[in-house]
Amino acid sequence: MSSVVQLATAYRSVPASRLALLGTGVVGTAFVERYERLQQGNPGLPAFAWLANSRVLHDCEGTPEQALENARASLPNTSDLPPWAETEALRRGDVLVDATASEIVADRHAEWLARGVHVVTANKLGSGGASIRAHAIADAVRTSGARYGDSATVGAGLPLLRSLRALVAGGDRIHRVEGVLSGSLAWLFNQYDGMRPFSGFVREAREAGYTEPDPRLDLSGEDVRRKLLILARAAGLSLSAEEVRVESLVPVELAALAVHELDGALELLDAPFATCFKDAYRKGEKLRFLGRFDGEGASVGLQALPADHPLCGGSGTDNRVAIFSDRYREQPLLIQGPGAGAEVTAAALLDDVLSIANG
Numbered sequence: 001m002s003s004v005v006q007l008a009t010a011y012r013s014v015p016a017s018r019l020a021l022l023g024t025g026v027v028g029t030a031f032v033e034r035y036e037r038l039q040q041g042n043p044g045l046p047a048f049a050w051l052a053n054s055r056v057l058h059d060c061e062g063t064p065e066q067a068l069e070n071a072r073a074s075l076p077n078t079s080d081l082p083p084w085a086e087t088e089a090l091r092r093g094d095v096l097v098d099a100t101a102s103e104i105v106a107d108r109h110a111e112w113l114a115r116g117v118h119v120v121t122a123n124k125l126g127s128g129g130a131s132i133r134a135h136a137i138a139d140a141v142r143t144s145g146a147r148y149g150d151s152a153t154v155g156a157g158l159p160l161l162r163s164l165r166a167l168v169a170g171g172d173r174i175h176r177v178e179g180v181l182s183g184s185l186a187w188l189f190n191q192y193d194g195m196r197p198f199s200g201f202v203r204e205a206r207e208a209g210y211t212e213p214d215p216r217l218d219l220s221g222e223d224v225r226r227k228l229l230i231l232a233r234a235a236g237l238s239l240s241a242e243e244v245r246v247e248s249l250v251p252v253e254l255a256a257l258a259v260h261e262l263d264g265a266l267e268l269l270d271a272p273f274a275t276c277f278k279d280a281y282r283k284g285e286k287l288r289f290l291g292r293f294d295g296e297g298a299s300v301g302l303q304a305l306p307a308d309h310p311l312c313g314g315s316g317t318d319n320r321v322a323i324f325s326d327r328y329r330e331q332p333l334l335i336q337g338p339g340a341g342a343e344v345t346a347a348a349l350l351d352d353v354l355s356i357a358n359g
Helices: 003-013 026-039 064-072 109-114 131-144 160-169 183-191 198-207 222-234 259-282 342-357
Strands: 018-022 047-052 057-059 095-098 118-121 174-180 244-246 285-294 297-306 318-325 333-338
Touching: 018 026, 026 047, 026 064, 026 342, 047 064, 057 064, 095 342, 109 118, 109 131, 118 342, 160 174, 160 222, 160 318, 160 333, 183 198, 183 285, 183 318, 198 259, 222 244, 222 285, 222 297, 259 285, 259 297
Parallel strands: 018 047, 018 095, 095 118, 244 297
Antiparallel strands: 047 057, 174 285, 174 318, 285 297, 318 333
């Protein structure tokens, strides 16, 4: 048998890659819709095998869109285990897409990767959570050959991680990274004018889907901490969550309330932010919520910057990040673009799937 025939026979013997999705919320829904549009002109996409949420795992023997509707309409799960817990059917070369924000799911990333299953994720708790988990993920990628697609975890697919990794791989040394890393907080401080109550802008951002249903998750700075950890680790810094100083924007009284009590108490935000805005305005400055790391530490918090500062540019939900390195010592590399929204996040997930499928 000729070598060409042997190669063709071997190729046919390798099972085709399949796709599985965890998470049927707004990002998961946008991912399915985008997948179905793209599939019509891209036969190279992996076939959708199943999708799951916290209630049910549903196969995609019909269409992914129908499976999504069925999964979202399913009854609550009564088992102690999540319905996707038995995922041993995933084979080497398959692609698992994590569109959740679940720590339980993030805990499985390294295991799936070690089995040769590619993981594509918008879940920041994998590389942006506990150091031991991030190290396990990196080790599994190195030893298994599986790929970890994480471009949706920071900047909703902006080329932040790709740029940092390319600089490091090329021998550049990263000195400092700082920027607006939260699309929701970017929108809030781009819109807040000091004339109307800050609480009204928070409600508006929540209704537009820019914040989590509980906006304290955005205002606490924890989301930015996770993104900063992902960037720092991509730049080669072994940074732990405890080493990042975080200035929460949530007053203690508001933090103590149950979710159902939150909306009626958002006015607790108004007076502190009115004071901050007036102080900044008198100095010709603008408020921006920044994440920053360098060789001496890392921090997350609200800052008043000169109006012409590079990080005051952008609009809407734009992320704007400055990278200082040996190559970009005096004039930083600036990366800017939309940093929030289900559509851009789903597009970043699908871009990573396509990159894996295309080898």
